[in-house]
Amino acid sequence: MLILEAEKHMRIVRPEHTGARVTVLxxxxxxxxxxxxxxxxxxxxxxxxxxxxxxxxxxxxxxxxPDRRIWPNDDLLVRKVASSG
Known part of the structure; x- marks a missing residue:
């Protein structure tokens, strides 16, 4: 049930693309x-x-x-960072 709930709130970028995709949080x-x-x-x-x-x-x-490969169906995390100096 949690997966279905998460999928409802997922934004699909370029839905016409039928090839490999990844999921990003x-x-x-x-x-x-x-x-x-x-x-x-x-x-x-x-x-x-x-x-x-x-x-x-x-x-x-x-x-x-930055040079590491990403594979089809990977579930990735992108964390924005900021430094204060």
């Missing part, structure tokens, strides 16, 4: 997105309009460097 907004699979974490951030220095990408609790 963007924090701190807690928004869920389904989008066509980017090949790397860097491309994911570009697709979201985020600079590499402004967000972290994680898969299964492991941080991904």
């Amino acid at each position: 963007v924090q701190p907004e807690e928004s869920r997105l389904s989008l066509p699979r980017p090949k790397t974490a860097r491309q994911l951030l570009e697709a979201l309009g985020l600079a590499e220095e402004s967000a972290l990408v994680a898969r299964e609790g492991q941080l991904l460097t």
